[in-house]
Amino acid sequence: xxxxxxxxxxxxxxxxxxxxxxxxxxxxxxxxxxxxxxxxxxxxxxxxxxxxxxxxxxxxxxxxxxxxxxxxxxxxxxxxxxxxxxxxxxxxxxxxxxxxxxxxxxxxxxxxxxxxxxxxxxxxxxxxxxxxxxxxxxxxxxxxxxxxxxxxxxxxxxxxxxxxxxxxxxxxxxxxxxxxxxxxxxxxxxxxxxxxxxxxxxxxxxxxxxxxxxxxxxxxxxxxxxxxxxxxxxxxxxxxxxxxxxxxxxxxxxxxxxxxxxxxxxxxxxxxxxxxxxxxxxxxxxxxxxxxxxxxxxxxxxxxxxxxxxxxxxxxxxxxxxxxxxxxxxxxxxxxxxxxxxxx
Amino acid sequence: xxxxxxxxxxxxxxxxxxxxxxxxxxxxxxxxxxxxxxxxxxxxxxxxxxxxxxxxxxxxxxxxxxxxxxxxxxxxxxxxxxxxxxxxxxxxxxxxxxxxxxxxxxxxxxxxxxxxxxxxxxxxxxxxxxxxxxxxxxxxxxxxxxxxxxxxxxxxxxxxxxxxxxxxxxxxxxxxx
Numbered sequence: 391x392x393x394x395x396x397x398x399x400x401x402x403x404x405x406x407x408x409x410x411x412x413x414x415x416x417x418x419x420x421x422x423x424x425x426x427x428x429x430x431x432x433x434x435x436x437x438x439x440x441x442x443x444x445x446x447x448x449x450x451x452x453x454x455x456x457x458x459x460x461x462x463x464x465x466x467x468x469x470x471x472x473x474x475x476x477x478x479x480x481x482x483x484x485x486x487x488x489x490x491x492x493x494x495x496x497x498x499x500x501x502x503x504x505x506x507x508x509x510x511x512x513x514x515x516x517x518x519x520x521x522x523x524x525x526x527x528x529x530x531x532x533x534x535x536x537x538x539x540x541x542x543x544x545x546x547x548x549x550x551x552x553x554x555x556x557x558x559x560x561x562x563x564x565x566x567x568x569x570x571x572x573x574x575x576x577x578x579x580x581x582x583x584x585x586x587x588x589x590x591x592x593x594x595x596x597x598x599x600x601x602x603x604x605x606x607x608x609x610x611x612x613x614x615x616x617x618x619x620x621x622x623x624x625x626x627x628x629x630x631x632x633x634x635x636x637x638x639x640x641x642x643x644x645x646x647x648x649x650x651x652x653x654x655x656x657x658x659x660x661x662x663x664x665x666x667x668x669x670x671x672x673x674x675x676x677x678x679x680x681x682x683x684x685x686x687x688x689x690x691x692x693x694x695x696x697x698x699x700x701x702x703x704x705x706x707x708x709x710x711x712x713x714x715x716x717x718x719x720x721x722x723x724x725x726x727x728x729x730x731x732x733x734x
Numbered sequence: 735x736x737x738x739x740x741x742x743x744x745x746x747x748x749x750x751x752x753x754x755x756x757x758x759x760x761x762x763x764x765x766x767x768x769x770x771x772x773x774x775x776x777x778x779x780x781x782x783x784x785x786x787x788x789x790x791x792x793x794x795x796x797x798x799x800x801x802x803x804x805x806x807x808x809x810x811x812x813x814x815x816x817x818x819x820x821x822x823x824x825x826x827x828x829x830x831x832x833x834x835x836x837x838x839x840x841x842x843x844x845x846x847x848x849x850x851x852x853x854x855x856x857x858x859x860x861x862x863x864x865x866x867x868x869x870x871x872x873x874x875x876x877x878x879x880x881x882x883x884x885x886x887x888x889x890x891x892x893x894x895x896x897x898x899x900x901x902x903x904x905x906x907x908x909x910x911x
Contacts, residue, residue: 399801400800400801400804400835403801403804404800404804404831404832404835407804407805407808407831408828408831408832411808411812411824411827411828411831412824412828412874414823414824414827415822415823415824415825415828415870415874416874418822418823418824419822419874419875421876427874
C-alpha cells in the first residue's frame with residue numbers, strides 16, 4: 391500500500407486534496423431538512439453498516455436462542471408437561487371437592503331449615519348392577535339406626551325409600567323403579583294419583599282419570615297417603631299428559647336428579663315438612679323449591695284410592711310393614727296410619 | 735494537433751522545466767484574483783474570462799510538476815471561492831486542483847510553447863474545468879449545471895484567445911536558462 395502510494399505520489403496527493411475540499415464543501419452544504427451534507431453522508435455511510443451489524447447480531451442471537459439455547463428445552467418441556475398433568479389432576483380434585491362442598495352445604499341448609507324433621511345425610515356408594523332395576527346403595531345402615539321404608543330425599547325432591555338395610559349400608563328403591571309407588575297429588579288441582587316407575591328413566595303418574603285437567607309443568611307433590619313420605623314434598627313436574635285407557639298417561643320429570651345422586655337425606659320421620667324457605671347457598675341452584683299447597687280443599691280422587699287398594703304387584707318396601715321397628719333412641723316418630731289410605 | 739502529438743511523443747526528454755523569479759507565481763496568482771474581482775464590477779462581460787484559471791494552466795504547464803500545479807490550482811480556486819459570496823468554499827478549489835494537476839501532467843509530456851497548442855490546451859482545459867464544476871455542483875449541491883452550452887463554447891474561445899496573449903506576457907517572468 392505504501393509502495394503504491396509512493397509510486398503514484400502525485401495522484402495520491404491529488405486524491406487527498408480533492409477529498410479534503412469535498413469534505414470542506416460537505417461541511418458547508420445543507421441538504422433538505424437543513425441537514426449538513428457531511429452528516430448526511432456519515433449517516434448514509436454508517437447506516438448500512440449498522441443495519442448489517444444489527445441483522446448479524448439478531449441472526450446470531452436468534453440462532454443462539456433458537457438452537458443452542460434450546461438444549462434443555464426437551465427436558466424442561468417434559469417437566470412442564472408432568473407439572474401440567476399434576477396441576478390438572480389437582481384442579482379436578484379441587485373442583486370435585488368444591489362441588490361436593492356445595493352439595494353438602496345445600497343438604498345442610500335444607501336440614502337446618504327443617505329442624506322439626508330429624509334426618510340423616512348419607513352418601514351414595516353404589517347402584518344396582520341390574521340395568522332394569524333403579525336402586526342404589528348408601529353408606530348408612532343398621533349401625534346408623536336405619537330401617538326399611540324410610541324416605542330418602544334431596545332438597546330438590548323425593549328420591550325413593552329404603553328397601554333393604556345392612557349393617558353399614560342400605561339399599562334405596564328409586565321412584566322411577568317399576569316396583570316403586572309414591573302417593574302423589576297435583577299441586578294445583580289436588581288430584582291424587584300414584585307416581586310409579588315404568589322402567590324408563592323418568593316415572594309416570596298413574597290412576598288419573600281422563601277427565602282431569604293436567605298440563606305440562608304442573609307440580610306433583612307427595613300426598614302423604616303412603617305413610618312414608620311427608621305430605622306436600624315435591625316429586626317433580628308434569629312433562630307430558632295424554633289420554634289413555636282407562637287412565638291418562640302422564641310422564642313426570644322428577645325433581646331430584648336421579649341419575650346423578652351423590653348425597654341424599656334420609657327422613658327419620660313422616661312428619662310434614664314446614665314450608666320454611668330454604669336459605670340460598672352461594673352457588674347452589676336447586677331446580678325445584680318445595681311447592682306450596684294451595685288453600686283449596688283436598689280431594690281424594692277415586693283413582694288414587696283405587697291405586698292404593700288395587701291388588702297390584704306386591705310392594706313390601708312401599709309400606710311400613712310389621713318388620714319396620716325403629717330402634718330405641720332414634721328420634722323417629724312412628725308414622726300414624728291414615729284410616730282412609732291403607733298401607734301399600 | 736498533430737504537432738502537439740508529435741511533440742508529446744518524441745520530445746519528452748527535451749521538455750524544459752521553466753523557473754520563475756521569486757514570488758512571481760504568488761504575485762501573478764494574487765493579481766489574477768484581484769483583477770477578476772475588479773472586472774466583475776464593470777459588467778457581465780467579465781464573466782467571459784476566468785483569469786485565475788488561465789494563470790493556473792500557465793504555471794501548471796510551465797512548471798510541469800503535477801504536485802506544484804495541483805497545489806497552486808487548489809490555492810487559487812479556494813481563494814476564488816472565498817471571494818465569492820454564494821458559492822460554498824471548495825467548488826472552484828476542486829475544479830482548479832484538477833486543472834492544475836492535468837495541466838502539469840500534460841505540460842510534462844507535450845510542448846506547450848506554441849500559441850496554437852496553448853490555444854487548444856486552454857480550450858480543452860476550460861471545458862474540463864467546467865465539467866468538474868458541473869459534476870461537483872450536481873453531485874454535492876444537487877443543483878442542475880450544464881456541461882456544455884453555446885455560451886460556454888464562446889467563453890472557452892475567448893479564454894483561449896486571451897490565454898495566448900497572456901501566456902506570452904507571462905513568459906517574460908521566466909528566468910533565462
